[in-house]
Amino acid sequence: xxxxxxxxxxxxxxxxxxxxxxxxxxxxxxxxxxxxxxxxxxxxxxxxxxxxxxxxxxxxxxxxxxxxxxxxxxxxxxxxxxxxxxxxxxxxxxxxxxxxxxxxxxxxxxxxxxxxxxxxxxxxxxxxxxxxxxxxxxxxxxxxxxxxxxxxxxxxxxxxxxxxxxxxxxxxxxxxxxxxxxxxxxxxxxxxxxxxxxxxxxxxxxxxxxxxxxxxxxxxxxxxxxxxxxxxxxxxxxxxxxxxxxxxxxxxxxxxxxxxxxxxxxxxxxxxxxxxxxxxxxxxxxxxxxxxxxx
DNA sequence: AACACTCTCAACCGCAACTGA
DNA sequence: CTCAGTTGCGGTTGAGAGTGT
Numbered sequence: 609x610x611x612x613x614x615x616x617x618x619x620x621x622x623x624x625x626x627x628x629x630x631x632x633x634x635x636x637x638x639x640x641x642x643x644x645x646x647x648x649x650x651x652x653x654x655x656x657x658x659x660x661x662x663x664x665x666x667x668x669x670x671x672x673x674x675x676x677x678x679x680x681x682x683x684x685x686x687x688x689x690x691x692x693x694x695x696x697x698x699x700x701x702x703x704x705x706x707x708x709x710x711x712x713x714x715x716x717x718x719x720x721x722x723x724x725x726x727x728x729x730x731x732x733x734x735x736x737x738x739x740x741x742x743x744x745x746x747x748x749x750x751x752x753x754x755x756x757x758x759x760x761x762x763x764x765x766x767x768x769x770x771x772x773x774x775x776x777x778x779x780x781x782x783x784x785x786x787x788x789x790x791x792x793x794x795x796x797x798x799x800x801x802x803x804x805x806x807x808x809x810x811x812x813x814x815x816x817x818x819x820x821x822x823x824x825x826x827x828x829x830x831x832x833x834x835x836x837x838x839x840x841x842x843x844x845x846x847x848x849x850x851x852x853x854x855x856x857x858x859x860x861x862x863x864x865x866x867x868x869x870x871x872x873x874x875x876x877x878x879x880x881x882x883x884x885x886x887x888x889x890x891x892x893x894x895x896x897x898x899x900x901x902x903x
Numbered sequence: 904a905a906c907a908c909t910c911t912c913a914a915c916c917g918c919a920a921c922t923g924a
Numbered sequence: 925c926t927c928a929g930t931t932g933c934g935g936t937t938g939a940g941a942g943t944g945t
Contacts, residue, residue: 624913624939646930662931663914698933713934714912910942921931 621655625664629654633661634669667710674706678715686712687720 621629636652642665645658654661667673678686682704689700697709697716704712 622915644930658930659916659932660914666932667913695934709933710913717935718911905945907945908943911940913937913939915937916935917933918935919931919933922929924926924928 619655620649620657620660622660625668629656630664630669633665637665637669663710667708672706673708675711678707682707683720686716687724690716690720690724 625633632652632654636648640651645662648654648658648661649656652661656664685703686700689703693699695713697713701707701709701712
């Protein structure tokens with residue numbers, strides 16, 4: 609699958625993994641642990657590149673991975689996190705235990721993005737794609753799928769651009785982020801707090817008015833706070849709309865970004881104090897969570 | 904049954920960030 | 925500080941499964 613192999617990978621296996629390869633990789637990692645991906649294939653006896661091994665392990669073989677059956681709670685959290693964070697799949701995945709960034713990305717692209725766009729276009733709008741089990745296909749026949757020629761790729765890009773103008777979902781520049789579960793115990797809280805101190809890149813561009821429409825409820829599993837639920841009916845639209853406005857004013861200078869980050873965090877803390885939505889016993893955990901978002 | 908078409912998701916790529924010498 | 929090697933991320937692709945005609 610995917611693209612043509614690059615020259616350095618000639619001679620290596622590509623495409624779907626066989627059960628034998630899976631077994632080799634799993635056995636090796638169980639015995640020696642993760643890491644050193646570059647040299648891992650050789651040591652594990654696999655004819656794969658290290659990148660491929662890492663991907664297979666991270667997205668499929670890891671024992672703690674949940675597959676399929678995205679719950680409504682997860683569904684909702686993905687949408688809300690995405691409205692706040694954009695396409696930072698690894699960060700979103702970090703708040704969904706057992707889910708991988710790849711799975712969330714795929715789920716978003718195939719299910720949620722359509723739903724969110726439809727919501728933003730109003731209740732009368734019909735999604736362009738229909739569920740598979742839709743039987744009324746006669747009147748909704750699509751053109752035959754063509755190979756991605758340059759022209760139709762450009763055409764699609766134009767359509768996408770146009771659509772993007774309508775929907776105005778702010779997609780921040782991707783950055784590398786660390787997705788740390790926030791533990792309730794003190795040791796982990798210290799880690800989260802100290803980690804936040806060094807971060808100054810790529811703030812979450814968000815304004816007070818965005819925060820005003822939200823209330824927060826921590827999602828706790830096994831003593832770890834994995835995320836928060838945001839209450840309110842119209843939140844997604846309002847958040848997207850105002851974030852989009854902010855997007856128009858983005859200044860790329862580091863100072864502006866840093867100030868925006870600081871402002872957001874201050875406002876976030878203030879909101880939590882003012883709103884009293886969350887009990888005091890959870891305040892510390894939520895603080896850590898907010899800080900960890902900027903790690 | 905055969906074909907046409909859509910949808911899903913595993914796997915790929917390029918590139919940015921990180922790390923250590 | 926620089927540079928090379930490694931790791932991790934988000935975007936993209938296309939095979940295969942599913943569904944309709």
